[in-house]
């Protein structure tokens with residue numbers, strides 16, 4: 498486990514006016530007096546930041562040559578997870594490791610559906626009901642990409658099947674004690690796609706501009722990198738370097754086609770509800786959007802993306818009750834978006850909602866975004882009475898607002914419901 502990456506300075510430090518402490522990378526650059534071309538500069542950057550990881554991962558892959566691995570991504574995969582998992586799959590193939598990319602939830606954002614369809618991205622949905630019939634014994638290891646297992650319903654099954662976690666590559670903060678043969682956890686990095694691009698550039702797979710799968714994967718990685726860094730607005734140097742590398746291979750028209758996907762009417766309706774219901778307090782915008790279908794779950798982060806664009810708003814929190822018809826389960830799902838650099842979404846969500854009875858947090862986050870899921874347990878499930886359904890929403894709505902407002906305006910925790 499690399500503890501160095503966790504101790505690096507907070508991202509807020511980029512706001513300070515004084516020049517930053519020389520980093521390992523910079524001091525290495527000063528040592529070298531030869532080679533000044535951009536190519537060698539880039540090479541040195543790569544050596545300093547990720548070369549040890551590249552050879553470590555290569556060794557691990559070689560150790561597991563000809564095995565079969567299960568690549569698990571979060572239940573509601575985003576472009577960063579999807580593209581990074583694909584890159585891992587292509588890298589693993591170099592060592593004759595066959596992999597399946599799986600997720601237990603659904604692809605709900607229209608852009609993600611378009612990404613998968615347009616690139617032929619090889620991710621498969623393993624619905625929760627199908628898990629008991631899966632043959633886990635065909636796999637020798639599990640790989641977690643852009644997650645640490647806390648956002649996948651597959652993990653309990655993997656643990657039960659005794660499937661070892663071979664590799665974790667992620668850029669979220671450490672969620673819980675991790676146990677894996679290879680861990681690359683870099684919370685200061687903008688996207689997992691950045692890390693995967695570094696592995697590609699480091700030589701684990703030589704991208705070929707004539708190979709259409711390579712072009713499509715590079716395009717997907719570019720999309721993942723852009724979408725996790727707010728279109729590069731929050732990108733750091735290493736993210737730009739990774740994007741520069743991918744720019745040699747990606748297909749601009751294909752990326753454009755993915756980005757042009759229109760929102761569905763139901764997503765627009767949720768955004769409308771969030772706009773109508775929003776409560777503005779201390780530059781926060783909070784909106785409950787009521788009940789949603791499982792397939793429309795991704796309307797919540799999209800609504801939060803929209804609310805945070807309002808003047809004088811720095812942080813938006815949107816939540817709703819998502820109903821899974823197949824399982825008759827209900828869960829409160831919420832998203833946070835912020836452009837306030839001193840607000841840490843991970844800390845904010847953990848502090849606002851606390852932990853469940855097993856000590857697990859209801860959510861977490863990365864640089865500018867966070868999410869949470871609160872199971873409704875005994876109160877979950879469909880009820881025919883409209884009155885009851887309405888009342889249930891109101892109870893959860895008030896409870897969530899109360900927990901959020903306690904942090905947003907601690908001096909005024911009383912909520913007036915009329």
Ligand SMILES: [Mn+2]
Nearest residue numbers: 577643689725
């Ligand atoms: Mn990510």
